[in-house]
Amino acid sequence: MARAYGVRRIFLANELVDPAALRAVAADLAADPAYSFVCYVDSVRGVELMDAALRGAARPLDVVVELAAGEGARTGVRTEAGCAAVADAVAAAPTLRLVGVAGYEGEVPRADPERVRAWLRRLVALAADLDRAGRFAGAEEIVVSAGGSAWFDAVADVFATVPELSLPVLKLLRSGAYVSHDDGHYRELTPFNRVPEEGTLEPAFRLWAQVVSRPSAEQAFVNAGKRDAAHDLDLPVARAVRRDGAERPATGITVTALSDQHAWLRTTPDADLEVGDWVGLGLSHPCTSFDKWQLIPLAEADGTVVDYIRTFF
Numbered sequence: 001m002a003r004a005y006g007v008r009r010i011f012l013a014n015e016l017v018d019p020a021a022l023r024a025v026a027a028d029l030a031a032d033p034a035y036s037f038v039c040y041v042d043s044v045r046g047v048e049l050m051d052a053a054l055r056g057a058a059r060p061l062d063v064v065v066e067l068a069a070g071e072g073a074r075t076g077v078r079t080e081a082g083c084a085a086v087a088d089a090v091a092a093a094p095t096l097r098l099v100g101v102a103g104y105e106g107e108v109p110r111a112d113p114e115r116v117r118a119w120l121r122r123l124v125a126l127a128a129d130l131d132r133a134g135r136f137a138g139a140e141e142i143v144v145s146a147g148g149s150a151w152f153d154a155v156a157d158v159f160a161t162v163p164e165l166s167l168p169v170l171k172l173l174r175s176g177a178y179v180s181h182d183d184g185h186y187r188e189l190t191p192f193n194r195v196p197e198e199g200t201l202e203p204a205f206r207l208w209a210q211v212v213s214r215p216s217a218e219q220a221f222v223n224a225g226k227r228d229a230a231h232d233l234d235l236p237v238a239r240a241v242r243r244d245g246a247e248r249p250a251t252g253i254t255v256t257a258l259s260d261q262h263a264w265l266r267t268t269p270d271a272d273l274e275v276g277d278w279v280g281l282g283l284s285h286p287c288t289s290f291d292k293w294q295l296i297p298l299a300e301a302d303g304t305v306v307d308y309i310r311t312f313f
Contacts, residue, residue: 001312003028003035011145012039013102013174015066015075017046019053022061030058038099038143040066042077047089047096054095063090064100064143065130067123069107076103080126087135098135100143100170101127105151113194116151120158131165141168149177153191177286180204184234184284205289205296207236207281208303209263214275220265222279225258228292234284236263242278242303250279287313 002010016022016039025037041047041063054061065083068076077083083101090098103123105116127144136142142165147155152175159171177186181201192200209224229236235258238250252271257264263281267273283289290296290313298307 008032008034009036010038011143011172011174012037013104013145015040015042015046017049017053019049022050022053025061026054026057026059029061036062038062038064040064040075040102041086041090041096042066042068042075044086044089047086047093051093051095057095060095060097062097062099062139064102064145065090065098065126067101067103067126069103069105069119070109072109073107074104076107080122080129083126084130084133084135087130087133091135091137097138098130099139099141100136100145101130102143102145102172104148104174105146105155106148111151113154116154117158120146120155121161124158124162127169128163128165131167136165136167139167141170142166143170143172145170145172145174147173147175149175149186150189151191153195177201180286180289182284182286182289183237183239183282186284186286203282205283205286206239206299207283208242208278209281211265211273211275211277211279212262214273217269218267220253220267220273221262222265222281223261224263224281225261227260229258229263229281230283230285230288230292231258232285232288236281236283238265238279239282240280241273242280243274243276247280248272253279255281 029035065086066076068078077086087098090096105119108115108119152173162169181203183203207224207229209222211220212223213221235255238253240247241250252268254266255263256266290311294311296309297305298309299305
């Protein structure tokens with residue numbers, strides 16, 4: 001999809017071992033000399049599969065070694081020795097070219113500033129070690145990449161210490177939630193909580209749902225549920241109530257559960273809520289909001305919809 005929109009540089013922060021996908025990438029690279037594509041490798045077996053699928057390709061595929069954030073983390077090579085072995089396998093594969101290192105500090109176990117920075121220093125040291133060993137021969141620049149949406153301040157600090165290497169260094173930050181800050185997960189983790197003097201980010205999503213049932217003074221139901229609201233990390237948060245065009249804070253209203261097409265609301269005595277009212281819900285985890293909404297209404301502060309954003313997620 002990015003290629004369909006003319007994107008010329010793509011960094012896939014994931015391993016890619018599917019032969020059909022690899023051949024499609026190779027065909028794109030052959031057809032467009034200005035196109036740049038980079039993806040992860042984290043195993044010798046993966047390198048072997050990629051090499052087999054890419055035999056005969058016109059251009060080598062650029063890859064970065066992924067360093068795992070620790071034991072129990074997601075993907076990535078667990079040790080520096082393992083990274084060196086994967087780098088050696090890439091060097092032996094004529095279809096691949098090693099251009100850097102990468103990882104995701106959000107997977108650091110029991111993440112705190114000290115642990116995250118310690119892992120980032122490992123990543124920087126790995127780049128320097130591989131460079132000294134000559135493993136970036138043939139590259140035009142050395143990629144050092146990390147940085148989700150929770151620790152980009154730490155990434156910026158540590159990446160500022162990258163030593164002079166044999167080639168120019170591309171310090172690539174991959175924060176996603178800068179486009180669509182949320183009302184849950186990233187609101188709690190954002191670096192702006194640690195450095196408030198830098199300002200803050202504002203949530204971009206608000207899901208409006210209408211009260212369709214008020215069976216008791218302690219309970220209400222709105223007509224949006226799992227099909228509409230991101231809920232993989234946190235339940236939606238009631239932020240506002242709108243009635244007859246007037247909007248006010250959602251006092252005494254808590255989302256307690258989601259059904260397919262309803263949200264369960266618990267209400268306290270100070271909750272002024274009636275059937276027909278609209279409840280504005282803040283959503284957690286932007287990724288699964290993009291996943292659910294192929295067309296996202298773009299609204300002004302007064303709620304007027306002025307455009308629609310097409311998503312491909």
